[in-house]
Amino acid sequence: MLRMGDEEVILLDFWCSMFGMRVRVALAEKGVAYEYKEQDLRKEYKSQQLLEMNPVHKRIPVLIHNGKPICESSNIVQYIDEVWNDKAPLLPSDPYQKAHARFWVDYIDKKIYENGRKLWAEDGEEKDAGKKELIESLKVLEGELGDKCFFGGDTFGYVDIALVTFYSWFYTYETFGNFSFEKECPTLMAWVKRCLKKESVSQTLPDSEKILEFAVFMKKTYFTKSS
Amino acid sequence: MLRMGDEEVILLDFWCSMFGMRVRVALAEKGVAYEYKEQDLRKEYKSQQLLEMNPVHKRIPVLIHNGKPICESSNIVQYIDEVWNDKAPLLPSDPYQKAHARFWVDYIDKKIYENGRKLWAEDGEEKDAGKKELIESLKVLEGELGDKCFFGGDTFGYVDIALVTFYSWFYTYETFGNFSFEKECPTLMAWVKRCLKKESVSQTLPDSEKILEFAVFMKKTYFTKSS
Numbered sequence: 001m002l003r004m005g006d007e008e009v010i011l012l013d014f015w016c017s018m019f020g021m022r023v024r025v026a027l028a029e030k031g032v033a034y035e036y037k038e039q040d041l042r043k044e045y046k047s048q049q050l051l052e053m054n055p056v057h058k059r060i061p062v063l064i065h066n067g068k069p070i071c072e073s074s075n076i077v078q079y080i081d082e083v084w085n086d087k088a089p090l091l092p093s094d095p096y097q098k099a100h101a102r103f104w105v106d107y108i109d110k111k112i113y114e115n116g117r118k119l120w121a122e123d124g125e126e127k128d129a130g131k132k133e134l135i136e137s138l139k140v141l142e143g144e145l146g147d148k149c150f151f152g153g154d155t156f157g158y159v160d161i162a163l164v165t166f167y168s169w170f171y172t173y174e175t176f177g178n179f180s181f182e183k184e185c186p187t188l189m190a191w192v193k194r195c196l197k198k199e200s201v202s203q204t205l206p207d208s209e210k211i212l213e214f215a216v217f218m219k220k221t222y223f224t225k226s227s
Numbered sequence: 228m229l230r231m232g233d234e235e236v237i238l239l240d241f242w243c244s245m246f247g248m249r250v251r252v253a254l255a256e257k258g259v260a261y262e263y264k265e266q267d268l269r270k271e272y273k274s275q276q277l278l279e280m281n282p283v284h285k286r287i288p289v290l291i292h293n294g295k296p297i298c299e300s301s302n303i304v305q306y307i308d309e310v311w312n313d314k315a316p317l318l319p320s321d322p323y324q325k326a327h328a329r330f331w332v333d334y335i336d337k338k339i340y341e342n343g344r345k346l347w348a349e350d351g352e353e354k355d356a357g358k359k360e361l362i363e364s365l366k367v368l369e370g371e372l373g374d375k376c377f378f379g380g381d382t383f384g385y386v387d388i389a390l391v392t393f394y395s396w397f398y399t400y401e402t403f404g405n406f407s408f409e410k411e412c413p414t415l416m417a418w419v420k421r422c423l424k425k426e427s428v429s430q431t432l433p434d435s436e437k438i439l440e441f442a443v444f445m446k447k448t449y450f451t452k453s454s
Binding site for chain 1: 299309326327
């Protein structure tokens with residue numbers, strides 16, 4: 001059990017979850033040591049600890065801080081920012097800027113995951129609609145980024161964390177969707193490169209090839225409709 | 228234009244939106260005067276102001292504070308709590324309790340509206356699934372409430388605001404779904420009665436009969452599939 005002083009911090013997670021990665025990046029930014037516990041997410045193999053710590057959604061990531069669970073990634077990142085507030089502020093302190101950041105994280109939560117999932121897990125019309133809406137949404141995000149260095153301005157923060165973890169799936173999206181992010185969203189890709197210069201990001205994001213392998217396996221095993 | 232000192236506060240809203248009502252209840256709790264601007268939500272009639280202030284989602288509620296827009300109801304309520312922080316605190320100050328409150332508002336956002344909509348706007352299997360999941364979700368919320376007076380404990384707050392505005396639609400849900408909330412969720416209904424003792428709630432929630440009329444009209448006009 002890793003402890004920092006009196007603290008006990010445990011993360012229930014799954015290696016290629018972009019939501020789990022958000023928590024890992026935030027903890028790395030804050031320099032918080034923690035015990036990582038990889039979870040089996042198959043219904044019948046979920047750990048007793050996961051079921052007890054997140055009885056409502058029964059899903060990762062769950063941060064367990066001194067025995068108390070915090071669930072849902074954007075909520076966890078806000079919690080991390082509030083508790084370990086001595087370094088690397090992630091959310092702005094100004095209420096308007098904070099609301100602005102929350103708005104964009106909510107936008108990412110509503111638009112990116114589900115459209116990305118459709119792109120690799122579905123076929124036909126649904127796949128096409130997912131691809132179209134994913135690219136459109138990322139262009140909206142490019143508009144919001146504009147010529148800023150990071151979404152929050154000069155420093156890497158809450159919105160950057162929420163979005164950059166999806167980059168690890170970009171290769172999978174491109175492969176299944178037969179398109180290029182570099183061509184579609186060059187401004188966003190330049191931002192990705194800036195984010196990757198941060199150790200918290202580069203050391204957290206898994207290898208894109210491994211994620212593609214995982215997606216291919218998942219599609220074959222769970223998503224392909226028998227004809 | 229209503230002003231409080233140097234403040235200009237405008238709310239773009241629609242009378243029977245449970246999301247808009249959340250903002251109205253929060254502003255009433257804080258005693259903030261504002262200009263209410265009812266919006267026409269039909270695509271071709273949306274106001275220039277709504278399109279300019281919420282270009283991403285183009286929907287209400289939008290709070291415009293000194294010319295700057297804040298969008299998405301749970302985000303707006305948090306903003307209100309942070310800006311007008313001299314009275315009626317809505318979110319707890321402790322980071323863990325705050326994360327706990329945010330978790331439940333997120334749960335309400337994910338479970339209640341869409342299942343309620345299916346119940347009155349859809350038919351057949353989809354309607355039945357909506358009814359079942361709506362009642363199940365409210366029972367989960369009853370479990371979280373337990374024997375507390377309000378979701379946050381002794382005082383009315385963020386989670387209470389997020390959920391109580393749905394009460395104005397309960398009569399519509401019961402009528403379309405042919406069931407009784409009093410029978411299904413007695414603990415929650417006792418909580419509703421406590422909330423209604425607050426003027427901020429009782430003076431904000433519209434008449435249930437009018438909402439039923441609106442739902443019947445909407446279903447006939449927009450949702451009934453031609454056979």
